[in-house]
Every structure is written in C-alpha cells, then in structure tokens.
Amino acid sequence: MTEKTPPDDELNLNKPVAPPPELVDHLDDEQREPEWLTEATERPPETPHIDHYDDEDDPDRWQESEDTAELAANEDESAPEHPWSQAEHDAAEVVQLKIRRQDDPFSTPYWQLFDIPSHERDNVLSLLRTLREHPITGSGERVDPVAFEHQCMEEVCGSCAMLINGRPRMACSALIADLEQPIVLEPLPKFPLVRDLMVDRSRLFEHLKRVQAWIHVDGAWDIHQPGLRIAQQQWARDYLYSRCMHCGCCMAACPQYDEHLDFVGPATLAQVRLMNAHPNGRATRSTRLHAIMGDGGLSDCGNAQNCVKVCPKEIPLTTAIGELGRATTVQLIKDFFGSSEP
C-alpha cells in the first residue's frame, strides 16, 4: 500500500500559514523592532529585506514606549553593585582566583584577585565563565571581563590551555577540588600574548606546514577502492598520536621551545612520527625526516622529558622522539649512500 504525496494546495505550498489567533493578537498590538536597530542603525538599502529598518515615515515604527522610558528613569545608577546573589553565596564555597591580566600585547601585565562562588565539581573554566558575568574583583571593583579561550568544555578542542598554579594544562579539566588556593592563572608561555589568558598559537600550525604533517593524497575524491589494511597492533600504537589536539601544553613546558627559537617542538615531532607510520604517509617519509634533521628539528630537543609529563592526552612524546632519532639516523646513512628509496 503506497501513499502519494498529497496535492500541493493541501500543503499550502508557498502560501503563508496564518499564525495561531493568540499570536496574531500579540503581533498586532505592538511593533517589535528594537529602538536601537531602528534609530541607531541603518542597513544599506540595497538589501531589500530591511525596509523596516529605514522606513522613517512609517507611523507604526517602534518608538521608545512609555514603559521603557519609565524603566530607564527608575534605574538607580548609584545603587551599589552586588556581585553575587545571597543565595548563590550561601549555596557555594568561595574560591579565590589570582589572574595575571594584560590588556593587549603591548601593555604591562598586572594581577587581580577574585572571589568566586563555586559548586561541587566545578573546574577552572566554569569559574571563568561565572566570572565573566560578574567581573568584580575581591575588593569590589568592577573590571573588564577576563578574556580566555574555550570551545568544547570537555578537553578535546585544545582551546583552553593556560598556566594553572604554574603548570600548563587545560582549564576545562582542572577540577577546583584538586587545586591549591588561591588558584593562580596565567597565559600559556612561549606564545605571543593576545589579551589576558588568550595567546596566539598560530606558530603551531606553521610548524606543521614546515614538517609537511599531512598525507599527500591526489585529491579528495572517490578512487573506488578501500584503503590499505592496518594491523590492530600498529593501530594501537599510532592512534595515541592521532589524538594530539595542538593545545600547546607540551611546548609551554619544553625548555627548548620558545617564541624566539627555531625548534618545532614535541607535538610537531609526534605528528611526523604519526604520518610516517601510516601506509599512505610512508611514501613521503624522507621529506618529513629531512624537515626535522636540520636546525629547529629533532636535535634541538634536550631530552628534558617535561613535555610528556604535561600532555593532557598522555601522548608518549618522548617515545616518538626516540623513534624519530633512530629513523633520522637511518635516513642519514641512506642519504650518505645516495639511496633514492625513501
């Protein structure tokens, strides 16, 4: 038993359906274009949908109603600011944050202290989110909200790396209960500062270009055949490296890595290790090895092992560096004997 698509007229194709009556009433009794859009701003007339914005002659155009005027008048400008509601304060333990702030790349840094009510299982990121709503210091001064980066809140996007009590780690997985107070927050070192806890990590991606951390496929189209097989054991080893989220923690901890130095850093080296192991990546293995054989490459690593201790994804960075050491040695020998085979 099959059913035909119902005829168009029944579906009101392209005919506006009247909103429910309750809605119509509501729609008719007032114009809802906010004042700030109608008065302060004008979208260019070329875009036809905006006629309502600039229709100055429309008698129904939304005007500041008496209600809003009254509201504005009632607003007591001098009322003291209460950062937290009493209930919020009572419900939670107060946590002290000490944050290193800097308004822009060129100004001088300074410290601020904040007391923030915290719930069970809060993390540093959730406190920063609470704080941006009430950016008031412990001494009651209203300040600009602290700038910080975050996306996933579950330690997978790599955005929220910062120094927490001196250690590079992800703010979203740093549980308050496990931290000593005051919790000291600083921007991730080794990267140019943008503002407060935000840094510019674009270097990381330049490093990846430098070592050609990609598999050179001919094109992203279908070639009608499956990929090469990978044994489970190899998969288990390689998979570890594929989870690097380029947070930069390992770079921040590495004594050899710095804004002003050439070293591509541990995470980048680990990507070389990963790409070189993949059956398709093997073909261009020597190009990547050569990229890390000169200045700024493998030999810049002083084997301090800091990187592997701070990686939130527990990526075996030093193992990768060790493997690459052997691979580059073999490559050197090959190069010496002029072997063309990769």
Add this chain to the structure above:
Amino acid sequence: MKGREVIVVGGGISGLWAALRLAESGHRVLLFSLFEVMRSHSASAQGGINAVLDIKGQRDSIFQHVQDTIKGGAYLANQPPVKALCEAAPGLLHTFERMGVMFSRTAEGLLDQRLFSGVRHQRTCFAGTSTGQQLLYSLDQQVRRLEAEKRIEKYEWWEFLAIVKSPQGRCCGIVAMNLRSLEVRPFRADAVVLATGGIGQLYAPHTTCSTSATGAAASRVYQQGAQFANAEFFQFHPSAMLGHDKTRLMSEAVRGEGGRVWVPRQARDRRTASAIPESDRFYFLEEWYPRYGNNVPRDLAARAIWKVTRMLGLGVGGGDRVYLDITHLDATMVEQRLGSLLTLYRKFSGIDPLSQPMEIFPAAHYSMGGLWIDYEKDASGSLVMGSPRNHATNIPGLYACGECDYAYHGANRLGANSLLSAAFSGRITGEAAAAYLSGLMQGHESLGDQPFEAEVRYQNQINHHFIHAGGDQNPYRMHRELGELMTTNVGVVRDNGPLDSSIVQLYDLEQRFARLHLAEGHPWANQTLAYARQVLDMVKLAQVVAVSARNRDECRGAHYKPAFDLEPPPHAYPGDAAYDSYRKRWQTNNTRWLKTTIAEYHPEGPRIHYEPVDTSMVAPSEPRDYR
C-alpha cells in the same frame, strides 16, 4: 578555466570538505572561522560515522541504510538527498582512510564497525572514541597542504556578520569582523558557502554542544532573506552527564556496546545502585521496546527517560537522572572500546563507571532543521552530482552545508549519520558551488563598492550601539534565560500553551537588547561584544524554532506534542483490527502534516509556509514501531 574567489564560512568537517573540493576545482578559497579550524565542534563527535561496508556478515545494504535513515527521520527528509548520501558513504569512508584517519580495525586490519541505535546492522565506523576529531584533523591537514600551496587562504579569528547582495539579490561577498582588532571588513566573492554548524547553544547550559554552536551565522542570513526549514525538529540526546556549565555527552556507543539504562522500581529508593537487586531494577527501555531495547532511536529514548523521571517520578533520588550501567560488562573490552568516554566521565564526575553506574539525562544535541536548500534529482531518484542546484539556498550564490542545512535527517537523526552528512554535504556543496562559479558570466568585479561599504557601516553601527548602550541587561544572563526558556517550553515535550507564552517571552527578550549593558568598552579582543551580538541573533533564531513548533500540531520524530500523540494501541500488531485503524489515522495525519516547515524572516516574527516532501523511494505506508 579561470578560477574565481569563493568564501567558505566554517571550518568544521563540512566547511573543510567544501573548501577542499573548491580549491581542487581551481578556485581561490577564503576560509573563515571563529577560531583555528581544528577547534571546531566537529572534534567533539565521539561515536562514529555510518557507511554500509557489510563486513560483519549481516547482509547490510545501501537500501537498508536509506530506509533506516528515512524511517528514523519519520519520513520528513526528501529522499533523493538521503539516497545519494547513503550511496556515497562507503567511498567517503575510504577517502578519509586515504587521508590518514586512524579508524579502528578488525583483526584482519579492515575497518571495524559497531552497532548504533535505531538500526540493527553494525554500520558505524569509528576511530577509537574520537572519531570526529580524527575526521576533522585529516581534513585540516589536507587544507593546510593547500594553504601552503596558496590555494586556500584562512581567515581564522574572523566572525561572519552578513552577506552582501547585488541589486539583483545575488550573494557577492560577506562582511566579517576580526575578533581581535574588531575591524569590520568586506570580502568579495562570487559564491559563499555557509558551514557554520548547529544551534545547541539555544538550550545552554543544557546542551552537549560547544560554545560556538550558536546558530548566529545561520540566523544572520535568515534575517537577510534565506529560508529556514524544519526548525522545530531538534534532537535531545538521551544520555548526557549532569552538569551546570555543560551537560557532556555520553555517547550512545555505550549502549551499543551493551550499556543498560535503568531506574529503581521503587520511587526514591535510597539504596546505592549496586545494592539494588536485579528484581528491583526497572530496565524501562528493554521492557517498553523489547525488539530494540537500549538501542531505540534517540527521540524515543529521550522521551522514555522524560516519562520515567518527570511523569512516573522514578528518577534516581527523585531527580532528573537515570542510570546508564556498564558495570556488568567485561572491563577489558569496555576499556579498550570506550576508553576515552570512561576517562571523560571519570574526569568530569569523579566517579568510575566500571564500579558504579553513570547518571545521565537528556540534553539538547543536534538540529535537524536548518537553512533550506535545493537539490537536483536524477532519474534513479538520487542526486545529480555536480549540479549547481545542490545545497543552494534560496539566495543565488549562497550555499549551506553541514549541520546548518536541513536536508538529511528529517524529523530525527540516527546516530553517526551526521558526521556522514557533514562530510557528504560539504563535498557536494563544494562541487555544486564550483559548478555555479563556472556558469557565471560576470563576477563581483562588476559590482561597485557601495553595497559593501554600506553593510560595513551598518555593522559598525551595531557595534557602536552595543558598546555604548547604557542599560542594565547583561548578555550572559540573557543567554541563560534563553536556555532555560527553550529547555522548559520548547524542549523534549511541547504544549501549545507554554509555546505561546515562550514566543511572547522571546520577543520581550529581543526588546531587552535596547537596554543592553555590555560592561566592556575595550577596543581589543572584546569578547563580550561578539558574544552579545551572537545572543541577539540566537534569540531571533529561537523565535523561528518556537513558532515552527507552535504551528505543527502533531508528533513526529523529535517534535513531540502529547496533545496530538498517535500511539499504537497496546498489544495490537499489524493484522489486528485495532492496529489497522491506528495505521489509517497515522496515514491521515501524514496527509496533513508530512511536509517541510519553511520560515521566512519578517520583522514581526517568522512567517511559516510548507512544502511537500519527496517520498519517491520509501513510501510512508507503515508507522514506525520499535516495540
């Protein structure tokens, strides 16, 4: 062929695919993203991606995949795009494999596949428990290669604000804001692809989505005339961890691997989970849906949990929570297959799920609705590949793909189908936009600077106004109010009364932007400014969701209005008279409601009309029955 400029907004899986295909066709791609593209929300997808490879000896077939997707979506998806999607899936998977994605393997070294909810075949490929991250990174690497070859130019830390149209209504570029310097700048292009992801932040903090899933970009083009379709269809994932900053997802892979959902039979049973004997446990999914058990589709699972907690009062400890139990499974197997999920749970809840059941509750997860897009159907009922009509919005030159389009999942999305649709739609959108570009006689060069300058001026005025508005309304608080309102009134269960009042409240919320208090006038990396702008556009989009939901008086997929429910009669099955009359009612309802909702912007609120659905492949003759 002379390449043209094309803009891709969004660097998730979908946007990156589109960028790749466009660059490969010889066009110059400008790729915009709010942050480094590898931070995109796609990275959070844990579970996997569907493709029929049939390596488990289960006689899986492409047709079965099509059918599962269509039925899972309650027939609301146009079927040609779904057919094309499922047909292309195996090839896409192999392309990902070539690009280096570390998919999990069988002992033979082949791609392993697992079971996901709503289906009975093992069809889901996965890369450990970080599938989305791996897929995203493989594309990120390819894009970086093309970037190094100067074929793609990235604009990271730029926020899309508006498209710019020619006097004929063609999309000729965008205006974007640098999130550090706050510079507002025009960018010319002959086509624009929007791949800006989902809208889960409308329900914050009760959502599994990243902070960028605001839907602001989609809302902006909607306000500029693009149609928004099926906004009322929003998926609530049944299993999210509890949390007040975010409700983190516990992938349904946990149920796929044998996890069981239960509550104590006795309301407010005080015993700890392990002290409750089997006989006192209510495995409600298994009892209510014996055939699929814990693997029923998401909408059914989410509502079942809602029913057990909110209506039967059986939530653990009387609250909004149920158990998701894996303590009976083999610890080594679980650790190997679900390792990072367990780590996630341990990290954020402090409890070991191997010794104590997890506690979960539904949360806002995925938007089936999105920008309306066109397609061109071929003789076999699939898509004409390379047609410039595929994924074109109603604004010429503007394309949409990924979670921000509406095309593949109908009224409800099956697990692991959206990474697939994000990848597939990105690829064919890139190809469609390339075809559109090669068909263009004249590019943006013919357009003067005036429309670009005017749009920049308009956007700067909004910034100025936001920074200087001296009111009392905090954008962060308004966002929370929005989330609460949407969760309570436009959530898992909907009723017309609350919907009406929420529509009114949403308009009020919009009005309150006149009294905004930004509390930050800093001209450098001012995050509050960008945020406040997003919240306003979210409120506008929430109105579309609420009005679309108000207008649809039926239950379909994720849109559930108990007042209009058509439940199969208990204990009656096909062949019984009671069931046959139920089927009749179901079909009559389809005649009335099996249609796509389309919202168009109007200053007084969204205008809704409907469009028929193409059901040429799988006719809606049988109701969905997962009992």
